[in-house]
Amino acid sequence: MEYIYAALVLHNAGKEVTEDAVTAVLAAAGIEVEDSRVKALVAALDGVDIEEAVAKAAAAPAVAAAAPA
Amino acid sequence: MEYIYAALVLHNAGKEVTEDAVTAVLAAAGIEVEDSRVKALVAALDGVDIEEAVAKAAAAPAVAAAAPA
Amino acid sequence: MEYIYAALVLHNAGKEVTEDAVTAVLAAAGIEVEDSRVKALVAALDGVDIEEAVAKAAAAPAVAAAAPA
Amino acid sequence: MEYIYAALVLHNAGKEVTEDAVTAVLAAAGIEVEDSRVKALVAALDGVDIEEAVAKAAAAPAVAAAAPA
Amino acid sequence: MEYIYAALVLHNAGKEVTEDAVTAVLAAAGIEVEDSRVKALVAALDGVDIEEAVAKAAAAPAVAAAAPA
Amino acid sequence: MEYIYAALVLHNAGKEVTEDAVTAVLAAAGIEVEDSRVKALVAALDGVDIEEAVAKAAAAPAVAAAAPA
Amino acid sequence: MALYTTHLPQWKQDEVEQIVSLANEYRLTGLVDLHGIPAKQMQEMRRDLRGKAVLRMTRNTLVEHAFGSMGEPIDGINSYIDGQSALIYTNDNPFQLYKKLQQTMTKMVARPGDIAPEDIVIEKGPTSFKPGPIVGVFQQAGLPAAIEGGKVVIRERKVFVKAGEEINAKQADVLSKLDIRPIDVGLSLQVAFYDGTFYEPSTLAIDETEYYNNVVLAAQQAFNLGVYAAYPTAQTIEPIIAKAAGEARNLGVEAAIYSKDIVELIIGRASLQAKALKGMTE
Numbered sequence: 001m002e003y004i005y006a007a008l009v010l011h012n013a014g015k016e017v018t019e020d021a022v023t024a025v026l027a028a029a030g031i032e033v034e035d036s037r038v039k040a041l042v043a044a045l046d047g048v049d050i051e052e053a054v055a056k057a058a059a060a061p062a063v064a065a066a067a068p069a
Numbered sequence: 070m071e072y073i074y075a076a077l078v079l080h081n082a083g084k085e086v087t088e089d090a091v092t093a094v095l096a097a098a099g100i101e102v103e104d105s106r107v108k109a110l111v112a113a114l115d116g117v118d119i120e121e122a123v124a125k126a127a128a129a130p131a132v133a134a135a136a137p138a
Numbered sequence: 139m140e141y142i143y144a145a146l147v148l149h150n151a152g153k154e155v156t157e158d159a160v161t162a163v164l165a166a167a168g169i170e171v172e173d174s175r176v177k178a179l180v181a182a183l184d185g186v187d188i189e190e191a192v193a194k195a196a197a198a199p200a201v202a203a204a205a206p207a
Numbered sequence: 208m209e210y211i212y213a214a215l216v217l218h219n220a221g222k223e224v225t226e227d228a229v230t231a232v233l234a235a236a237g238i239e240v241e242d243s244r245v246k247a248l249v250a251a252l253d254g255v256d257i258e259e260a261v262a263k264a265a266a267a268p269a270v271a272a273a274a275p276a
Numbered sequence: 277m278e279y280i281y282a283a284l285v286l287h288n289a290g291k292e293v294t295e296d297a298v299t300a301v302l303a304a305a306g307i308e309v310e311d312s313r314v315k316a317l318v319a320a321l322d323g324v325d326i327e328e329a330v331a332k333a334a335a336a337p338a339v340a341a342a343a344p345a
Numbered sequence: 346m347e348y349i350y351a352a353l354v355l356h357n358a359g360k361e362v363t364e365d366a367v368t369a370v371l372a373a374a375g376i377e378v379e380d381s382r383v384k385a386l387v388a389a390l391d392g393v394d395i396e397e398a399v400a401k402a403a404a405a406p407a408v409a410a411a412a413p414a
Numbered sequence: 415m416a417l418y419t420t421h422l423p424q425w426k427q428d429e430v431e432q433i434v435s436l437a438n439e440y441r442l443t444g445l446v447d448l449h450g451i452p453a454k455q456m457q458e459m460r461r462d463l464r465g466k467a468v469l470r471m472t473r474n475t476l477v478e479h480a481f482g483s484m485g486e487p488i489d490g491i492n493s494y495i496d497g498q499s500a501l502i503y504t505n506d507n508p509f510q511l512y513k514k515l516q517q518t519m520t521k522m523v524a525r526p527g528d529i530a531p532e533d534i535v536i537e538k539g540p541t542s543f544k545p546g547p548i549v550g551v552f553q554q555a556g557l558p559a560a561i562e563g564g565k566v567v568i569r570e571r572k573v574f575v576k577a578g579e580e581i582n583a584k585q586a587d588v589l590s591k592l593d594i595r596p597i598d599v600g601l602s603l604q605v606a607f608y609d610g611t612f613y614e615p616s617t618l619a620i621d622e623t624e625y626y627n628n629v630v631l632a633a634q635q636a637f638n639l640g641v642y643a644a645y646p647t648a649q650t651i652e653p654i655i656a657k658a659a660g661e662a663r664n665l666g667v668e669a670a671i672y673s674k675d676i677v678e679l680i681i682g683r684a685s686l687q688a689k690a691l692k693g694m695t696e
Contacts, residue, residue: 002081004625004632005074006098012071013100019507021098028097029075029090031082035609036617043509044625053626057633058649070649073636108174113645122642123635139644140219142658143212144236150209151238159236166235167213167228169220182646191655208675211662244388246381251671260668261661278357280688280695281350282374288347289376297374304373305351305366307358320695329694330687346670349684382672389677402682403689 002031003041011050017042071100072110080119086111140169141179149188155180209238210248218257224249278307279317287326293318347376348386356395362387422479429472433480433501436468437488440503442511444606445491448498450528451599459518459601466514467504469601474499490612494605508606512618519600523590526583534575534589534596540567541592548591555584 006025007017015021019035019042026033075094076086084090088104088111095102144163145155153159157173157180164171213232214224222228226242226249233240282301283293291297295311295318302309351370352362360366364380364387371378422430437443448456448471460469474495481489504511524530536557543566552559558569574589575581575596581589589596606613640650641657666676667683 001628001632001635002078004628005078005081005636008629008632008636009071009074009078009094009098009100012074013095013098015099024097025078025094026082028093029078029082030084031078036611036613039507040509040620041625043507043513044620044622045629046510047513047622048626048629050629053629054633057630057637070636070640070647073640073645073647074632077632077636077639105174105177108172109178110645112172112175113643114639117639117643119639122639125638125642139654139658139661140216142644142646142654143216143219143662144232146655146658146662147209147212147216147232147236147238150212151233151236153237162235163216163232164220166231167216167220168222169216179646179651182648182651186651186655188655191652192659194652194656208659208662208666208673211666211671211673212658215658215662215665243381243384247379247385248671250379250382251669255665255669257665257669260665263664263668277685277688277692278354280692281354281357281684284350284684284688284691285347285354285370285374285376288350289371289374291375300373301351301354301370302358304369305354305358306360307354317695321691324691324694326691329691332690346680346684346687348672349670349680350688353681353684353688386672386677389672389674393674393677393681395681398678398681399685401678402686 002026002029003037007041007045008050008054011054017045017050071095071098072106076110076114076119077123086114086119140164140167141175145179145183146188146192155183155188209233209236210244214248214252214257215261224252224257278302278305279313283317283321283326284330287330293321293326347371347374348382352386352390353395362390426476426479429476430480430483433470433472433477434484436470436501436503437480437484440468441505442503442508442606442608443488443491444502444504444508444511445494445499445604446502446515446601447496447604448500448601450522450525450597451601452522455520455522455599462518463502463514466506467502467511470501470503472501477501487610487612488607491605491607496604499604500601502601502603508603508608508613509618509620511606512603512613512615513620515601515603519598519602521595522597522599523595524581524586524597526581526586528581528586528597530575530577530579530581530596531598532577532596533573534581534594536568536572536574536592536594538568538571540565543591551584551591552588555588557588 003022003026006022006029009025010017010021019038022038022041023033023035026038072091072095075091075098078094079086079090088107091107091110092102092104095107141160141164144160144167147163148155148159157176160176160179161171161173164176210229210233213229213236216232217224217228226245229245229248230240230242233245279298279302282298282305285301286293286297295314298314298317299309299311302314348367348371351367351374354370355362355366364383367383367386368378368380371383446469451459463469477495477499478492481491502511506514540562541559545561545564545566549559549561549566552566552568555574556572557574558572559566560569561567575585581596603615603618605615606618637650637653639645640647641653644654644658646654663676663679665671666673667679670680672680
């Protein structure tokens with residue numbers, strides 16, 4: 001999940017979620033970054049409405065929290 | 070929320086959530102870091118079992134808010 | 139949560155929730171106050187209708203209770 | 208409710224909820240403290256497991272209540 | 277219901293619910309006590325687990341709280 | 346809870362809930378009465394429609410019954 | 415290697431140079447399969463890709479020459495050349511390119527010899543056909559057709575062609591008559607060479623729903639953590655207050671602390687307890 005979190009750090013700060021930016025955030029956390037995962041993330045998020053996903057989370061945090069355990 | 074996400078990047082990567090680490094992550098994202106917020110975050114997380122906390126539906130009131138509408 | 143409760147003591151007594159006031163309440167409780175947490179709290183409360191937030195709890199106090207179980 | 212909040216400030220900070228402590232917290236908030244209410248509070252809390260009490264309120268019915276709304 | 281409440285006063289205070297005790301409580305409230313009702317109550321409570329009855333009902337108030345929202 | 350039961354004994358018998366009356370009921374039950382709690386109770390009840398509060402609670406159990414229990 | 419290319423006529427040499435120079439210019443060089451794409455669709459896809467990617471159709475032998483001349487590691491691309499390959503160049507990352515190409519896929523009518531990409535199911539129910547020889551055509555292709563109420567109907571749901579099976583001429587004819595378009599046609603990426611690494615389609619197929627769900631989950635976790643740890647932010651402060659207030663109410667009711675805000679709850683609780691007890695005595 002740290003790749004997702006990194007993207008959300010950027011998104012929440014109003015920054016664009018680019019490969020370079022995600023890599024920089026992860027590297028700063030001392031994580032050995034896998035390029036292909038970053039690429040996949042950026043490509044996948046390109047089609048995801050992060051704002052909406054976050055809003056959805058706020059609407060029903062309790063339910064989701066139960067699932068992943 | 071980006072401060073919390075930064076903490077979760079670190080935690081998910083198995084790193085300790087220290088002031089320096091959080092600051093590094095946020096700075097890498099191009100965020101102008103506020104020391105007091107970092108300090109407050111690290112202090113708030115002190116003694117918190119993050120694993121447990123993320124899974125807990127601490128958010129109930131939001132659900133309640135949605136329901137009566 | 140003690141920082142939050144301190145704010146609620148003040149709010150319920152019709153006092154303004156300022157950094158100084160929160161610090162005073164916490165200090166009186168014998169708590170070593172962390173400035174950063176007080177700052178973060180007061181900043182977050184800016185523009186928040188505490189009354190409304192409390193009312194939300196009234197709507198579903200039991201749900202909130204469900205979480206920690 | 209400020210008396211209860213004061214008790215929770217103390218409890219959350221790991222302090223004992225005594226008449227003096229509650230009075231000090233309320234006074235620091237600029238509240239004119241009524242001794243009898245402090246006494247009543249401390250008496251009511253005598254023997255109560257605060258941890259358990261804050262979490263209690265039968266989870267299931269409330270959730271059920273929220274749903275049909 | 278005042279007969280039941282009288283029994284609950286006694287039970288909550290850790291006293292035995294006897295005919296005399298119930299009569300005393302009701303009389304202290306200025307109530308003209310009907311012996312037969314006291315007898316019937318005490319007889320009916322014989323073998324009843326008051327603690328359990330009370331615990332069952334404890335669940336509800338939270339729901340009540342939900343209603344007024 | 347015995348203080349509130351005492352108040353309800355009185356209320357159910359059509360008596361006024363005064364400090365003296367509550368004290369008398371509790372004393373008759375052999376309870377060592379704490380003046381402060383009696384005061385707090387009577388003060389809290391001032392202006393409260395007990396009938397309505399009872400009715401509200403009564404409305405809720407149906408929901409509680411619906412819950413999985 | 416220059417010697418090798420000098421054997422080629424000038425236009426071929428130019429073509430090889432072009433392939434090489436594009437491969438140097440763009441971050442990604444890939445191979446796409448053009449098999450079965452009609453000219454009209456091909457034009458549409460080229461238009462869709464304009465500005466995002468360069469599509470270049472050329473002879474496989476020249477592609478092999480070109481990459482062979484570039485040496486390792488890019489010459490590995492030659493092992494992926496198959497049938498009607500074309501070259502694609504872009505600065506997108508391979509995941510992005512794969513996604514874009516997937517979006518160009520359209521459903522087409524099957525031709526005899528096509529392979530069913532998934533089970534082709536024909537649902538039960540009436541068709542638009544009037545009774546006639548068509549019933550026989552359907553039946554011969556293995557479709558349970560009949561005449562009912564003056565119409566040709568399919569009597570029951572039928573898996574007409576199973577996934578992976580070849581569609582024969584009769585089946586293709588029936589599918590076309592029923593206007594069922596089972597074949598995915600579009601540019602399918604065979605391999606992408608990007609930043610020194612080869613990416614195959616199996617790696618590149620990403621489940622966007624999963625990412626979406628993970629973003630939701632991450633947001634929920636952050637929110638839960640923020641509230642749990644009472645870390646105040648614009649998003650968490652209200653639920654934190656609500657939680658604190660709820661806890662205070664719970665404590666007040668549980669410990670029978672007679673405070674104005676909660677005395678009604680305490681009364682309610684007492685009355686319910688009395689009712690419950692009364693119920694047990696009756």
